[in-house]
Amino acid sequence: MNKAVKTAITPTRAENYPEWYQQVIKAAELAENSDVRGCMVIKPWGYAIWENMQRSLDAKFKATGHVNAYFPLFIPKSYIEKEAAHVEGFAKECAVVTHSRLEAGPDGSLIPAGPLDEPLIVRPTSETIIGATYAKWVRSYRDLPILINQWANVVRWEMRTRLFLRTAEFLWQEGHTVHATAEEAQEETLRMLDVYADFAENQMAMPVIKGRKTDGERFPGAVDTFCIEAMMQDRKALQAGTSHFLGQNFAKSCNIEFQNENGQLQHAWTTSWGVSTRLIGAMIMTHSDDDGLIVPPQLAPHHIVILPVHRDEASRAAVQTYCESLRAEIAALHYAGRPIEVAIDGRELRGGEKAWSWVKKGVPLRVEIGAREVASESVFTARRDTGEKRNLSRGHFVATLPQTLQDIQDNLLARAQAFRAANTVELDSKDAFYAYFTPENKAKPEIHGGFALAHWDGSAEAEAQIKKDLNVTIRCIPLEDNGNGAGTCIFTGNPSKQRCVFAKSY
Numbered sequence: 001m002n003k004a005v006k007t008a009i010t011p012t013r014a015e016n017y018p019e020w021y022q023q024v025i026k027a028a029e030l031a032e033n034s035d036v037r038g039c040m041v042i043k044p045w046g047y048a049i050w051e052n053m054q055r056s057l058d059a060k061f062k063a064t065g066h067v068n069a070y071f072p073l074f075i076p077k078s079y080i081e082k083e084a085a086h087v088e089g090f091a092k093e094c095a096v097v098t099h100s101r102l103e104a105g106p107d108g109s110l111i112p113a114g115p116l117d118e119p120l121i122v123r124p125t126s127e128t129i130i131g132a133t134y135a136k137w138v139r140s141y142r143d144l145p146i147l148i149n150q151w152a153n154v155v156r157w158e159m160r161t162r163l164f165l166r167t168a169e170f171l172w173q174e175g176h177t178v179h180a181t182a183e184e185a186q187e188e189t190l191r192m193l194d195v196y197a198d199f200a201e202n203q204m205a206m207p208v209i210k211g212r213k214t215d216g217e218r219f220p221g222a223v224d225t226f227c228i229e230a231m232m233q234d235r236k237a238l239q240a241g242t243s244h245f246l247g248q249n250f251a252k253s254c255n256i257e258f259q260n261e262n263g264q265l266q267h268a269w270t271t272s273w274g275v276s277t278r279l280i281g282a283m284i285m286t287h288s289d290d291d292g293l294i295v296p297p298q299l300a301p302h303h304i305v306i307l308p309v310h311r312d313e314a315s316r317a318a319v320q321t322y323c324e325s326l327r328a329e330i331a332a333l334h335y336a337g338r339p340i341e342v343a344i345d346g347r348e349l350r351g352g353e354k355a356w357s358w359v360k361k362g363v364p365l366r367v368e369i370g371a372r373e374v375a376s377e378s379v380f381t382a383r384r385d386t387g388e389k390r391n392l393s394r395g396h397f398v399a400t401l402p403q404t405l406q407d408i409q410d411n412l413l414a415r416a417q418a419f420r421a422a423n424t425v426e427l428d429s430k431d432a433f434y435a436y437f438t439p440e441n442k443a444k445p446e447i448h449g450g451f452a453l454a455h456w457d458g459s460a461e462a463e464a465q466i467k468k469d470l471n472v473t474i475r476c477i478p479l480e481d482n483g484n485g486a487g488t489c490i491f492t493g494n495p496s497k498q499r500c501v502f503a504k505s506y
Contacts, residue, residue, distance in 0.1 A: 007290035007291055008027065008290070008291040008292050008356060008359060008360055009023050009024055009027060009290050009291060009292055009360075010023065011023070012290040013233060013234070013289075013290060013447075014447065017233075017234040017447060018162075020290070021162075021281075021284065021285060022162075022163065024284055024288050024292055024293055024360075025046075025163050025164070025284065027292050027293070027360040028045060028046075028292055028293035028360050028361045028362060029043050029044075029045050029046070029361070030042070030043060030045055030046030030049070030163075030164075030280065030284075030293070031043055031046045031163050031164065032163075033163070036168075037168070038157070038158055038159075038161045038167055038168030038169075039167060039168050039169045040163050040164070040167050040169075042171075042277070045301060045361060046280060048301035049280055049283070049295065049299055049300075049301060050171065050277055050280060052298075052299045052300070052301065053199075053203070053204075053279055053280075053299060054151065054173070056199060056203050056298070056299075057173065057195075057199055057275070058149075058151075058173075060195045060198070060199060061149050061173075061175065061195070064147075064191060064192075064195060065147050066147040066148065066149050066175060066177075067147065067148060067149070068148070068149050068150060068151065069148050069149075069150055070150050070152070071126055071129055071130050071133065071150055071152075072123075072129055073122060073123050073152075073153075074097065074120040074121070074122065074123070075120065075121045075122075075123055075126070075128060075129045076118050076119075076120060076121075076129075077096070077118055077119045077120070077121055078118060079121075079128040079129055079132060079254075080094070080121050080128055082128060082253035082254065083127070083128065083220075083221045083249060083250060083253040085220045085221045085249075086127065086128070086220045086221035086250075086253075087220075088220060089219070089220025089221070090124045090125065090156075090220060092157075093124055093156040093157045093158070094121050094122070094124055094156075094157065095121070095122040095124075095155045095157050095168075096119050096120070096121060096122070097116065097119060097120040097121075097122060098112070098115060098116055098119050099112035099113060099114055099115055099116060100113075100114035100115075100116055101113050101114045122155040123152070123153075123154050123155065124154055124155060124156050125154060125174065125272075125274075126150070126152075126174055126176065126272075127176065127221065127246070127250050127270075127272055128250070128253070128254065130148075130176045131176075131250045131251070131253070131254030131256060131270070132254050134146060134176075134178050134254065134256050134268075134270075135254050135255045135256045135257070138178060138256055138257070138258045138268060139258060139259065140258055140259050141180050141258055141259065141260050141261055143258060144178055144179060144180045144258065144268065145177060145178060145179045145180070145184060145188075146176075146177060146178040147175075147177050147188075148175070148176055148177065149173055149174070149175040149176075150173065150174055150176075151171075151172075151173050152171075152172065152173070152174065153169055153170065153171050153172075154169070154170060154172060154174075154276075155168060155169050156168065156170075162281075163281070164277055164278060164280045164281035164284070165238075165278055165281040165506050166278075166506070170276050170277050170278070171276060171277045172274050172275060172276035172277065173274055173275060173276075174272060174273070174274040175192060175271070175272060175273045175274065176270070176271070176272050177270065177271045177272075178251070178256060178268045178269070178270050179268060179269045179270070179271070180258070180260065180268065180269070181269060182247070182269050184269065185245055185246075185247075185269035185270065185271050186224075186245055188271050189224070189226060189243045189244065189245040189271045189273070190226065190243070192243045192271070192273040193210055193226045193227075193228065193241075193243040193273070194210075196208075196228050196240070196241035196243070196273075196275060197210050197228050197241075199275075200228055200230065200240055200241070201413065202298070203296065203298045203299060204279065204282070204283055204286070204296060204298075204299065205286075205287065205296040205298075205409055205410075205412035205413040205416060206230050206240070206282060206283065206286045206287075206413075206416055207230065207231075207413065207416050207417045207420055208228035208229060208230045208240060209228065209229045209230075209451075209475075209476060209478055209501055210226065210227075210228055210476075210478070210479045210480070211226065211227060211229065211475070211476025211477050211478045211479055211501065212224060212225070212226055212227075212476060212477045212479065213225040213226070213227055213242075213476060213477075214458075214463060214474050214477065214500075215460065216460060216463055216464070216474075217473065217474065219242065219244045219272075221246065221249050221250060222244040222245060222246050222247075222249070223245050223246060223247035223249065224244070224245040225242055225243075225244050225245075226242065226243045226244075226245075226476075226479075227239050227240075227241065227242045227243075227475075227476050228240045228241045229475040229476050229501060229503075230282055230286065231286075231416075231419065231420045231423065231424075231450065231451060231503075232282070232285035232286060232506070233285055233286065233288075233419065234285070234447045235423050235447060235448065235449050235450040235451075235503075235504075236449075236503060236504045236505055236506055237451065237475045237501070237503035237504070237505040237506070238278070238281070238282050238285070238505065238506045239475070239505065239506075240275065240278070240279060240282050241273070241274070241275040241279075242273065242274065243271070243272075243273035244271060244272045244273060245271055246269075246270045246271055246272060247269060247270075248267045248268070248269055248270075250270050251267040251268045251269065251270050252267050256268045256270065281506075283295070283296070283299065286416050287362075287385075287412050287415075287416065288362065291359050291360065292359055292360030292361065292362060293360060293361055293362030294362045294384055294385060294412070295361075295362040295363070295364065295384075296364075296408075296409055296412050297335065297336070297364045297405040297406070297408050297409045298336045298409055300341070300362070300363060300364050301341065302341045302342065302343045302363050303335065303340050303341050303342065303363070303364055303365065303405055304330060304340065304341075304342045304343075304363070304364070304365045304366070304367055304401075305342070305343050305344075305345055305358050305363050305365075305366055305367070306323050306326060306327060306342065306343070306344045306345070306367045306368075306369060307345050307351070307354055307355060307358075307366060307367065307368045307369070308320060308323050308344065308345075308346060308369055308370075309351055309368050309369060309370035310370075311370060311371060315370070315371040315374070318371065318374050319369055319370060319371060319374055320346075322369055322373070322374045323344050323369050324344070326367070326369065326379070326394065326398075327342050327343075327344055329398055330342045330398060330401065333398070333401060333402060334402070335401075335402045335405045335406070336405075336406075336409075340401065340402070340405070345358070351368075355368070355382075359384065362384055363384060364383070364384050364385070364405060364408050365381060365382070365383060365384070365404070365405070365408075366381065366382045366384070367379050367380065367381050367382075367397075368380040368381075368382075373394075377393065377394045377395075378391055378392060378393050378394055378397075379391075379392055379393075379394055379397045381397065383404075383408060384408070385408050385411050385412055385415075386411070420451065423450030423451065424450055424451040424452075424453065425450065425451070425452055425453070426452075426453045426454070426484075426499065427452050427453070427454045427490065428454070428455075428487075428490060429490055430490050430491055433452060433454055433490060433502070434469070434470065436449055436450075436452055437449045437452070437470045437472050437502075437504065438470070449472075449503065449504055450503065451475075451501055451502070451503050452472075452501075452502040452503065453484070453499040453500070453501060453502075454490050454499055454500065454502055455487040455488055455489050455490055455496035455498070455499055455500075456474065456489050456490075456491065456496055456499075456500045457489035457491075457492050457494040457495060457496045458496075459489070459491065459492050459494070462489070462491040462492055465491075466491070466502070470504075471504055472502050472503065472504055473502070473503070473504075473505055474500045474501070474502055475500075475501040475502065475503050475505060476500070476501050477498065477500050477501075478498070478499075478500070478501060481498040481499065484498055484499045485498065486498065487499070
């Protein structure tokens with residue numbers, strides 16, 4: 001009889017994917033729930049990953065001409081009300097400040113006092129407050145374009161939360177730009193979508209589909225919303241980033257006007273775009289396995305951890321000296337534009353316990369050094385992505401280390417691409433579509449479905465019915481249709497311009 005394979009994370013992905021996700025976060029010490037309902041504490045390992053994401057994205061933003069600034073956390077209620085679709089889209093998620101101070105009550109408790117003349121909304125997104133500022137800055141076409149990003153936190157009052165994926169407060173960046181023409185603003189919208197796609201694939205090792213959102217899924221107040229969509233290991237889609245062409249909607253509501261080259265007064269054209277700490281959730285669900293987190297090398301807080309192995313006190317000093325010299329040698333190397341980050345774990349723990357703690361944290365490479373390695377000038381290595389373990393000469397290991405890290409990065413991307421390809425289908429009938437997205441066990445659904453490429457004619461009624469029946473949404477209308485071209489809508493029988501990506505999603 002075959003023994004069940006023991007895994008570091010229970011339940012496994014196949015047994016209970018949502019709980020597996022929570023347990024990976026716990027085992028890797030990424031984050032935990034806060035005492036404040038719906039909020040999270042991002043722990044040092046999780047925040048270090050976010051810092052690496054932030055550092056990479058920030059460099060890409062600056063390379064495309066953007067600069068950073070900071071705008072207020074509080075937004076007057078009247079600002080939110082200026083754009084009708086915007087307020088309708090965010091009203092239910094707004095946290096509202098109504099008082100300015102606390103006073104002691106008769107029983108010693110604190111009670112709100114000093115009602116505000118106008119309630120303040122805790123930033124759910126910043127189009128309106130930034131637009132009001134831009135209206136003061138813009139006078140002439142010479143003031144344009146404005147290309148600004150801010151790194152900030154936002155609050156959206158979520159009732160059902162999940163660490164990193166959906167919390168009441170989260171961290172993000174939001175870019176807000178102003179342009180003299182619609183064409184410039186549209187170019188900016190797609191340029192930033194490309195930046196996000198490049199980051200997802202080259203730093204996160206996560207393949208994405210670039211596309212346009214349907215009218216029903218569009219950002220409130222936008223003319224067009226573009227997105228990158230990724231497939232998680234439970235075959236659900238995750239929207240990993242969005243870029244919005246806002247047209248003149250917010251420019252008109254915020255009165256962003258300028259004199260053009262002919263001296264005529266006109267409204268500007270604006271964009272906004274953002275990604276958030278949700279990307280950490282995407283990384284977890286794209287790469288991790290039943291032994292814990294797997295971090296792509298380009299985002300890893302530590303690329304390598306060195307584990308000294310002391311069999312007896314006589315070898316301790318020699319092993320420690322060898323580890324220190326190896327760390328210094330490795331730290332002098334660079335990978336993907338930054339020094340290779342290497343740490344020595346000198347904790348007094350059993351070897352297996354120490355090694356498994358780093359497996360669960362997802363460090364790309366582990367190196368064990370004992371008396372045998374010291375005597376033979378070698379290293380014992382283990383790759384997190386494949387589990388492969390090897391004895392290598394120290395010189396060969398160090399000389400090939402940058403390439404080894406890139407091999408891990410490339411393997412993670414290839415593995416994710418293969419998984420997406422294996423779980424993407426073209427469907428040409430409504431019956432096949434409904435069968436694809438219907439679980440065998442409706443009481444406790446197994447992992448099922450994936451990405452379905454199907455023709456849709458733009459019918460809002462059909463889109464709503466699919467969501468009601470199956471909890472499936474149109475993730476995007478791909479910007480590249482891969483030659484599929486026109487066809488027939490499988491829901492209405494009407495002509496369709498191209499296939500759309502349908503999936504269950506987060």
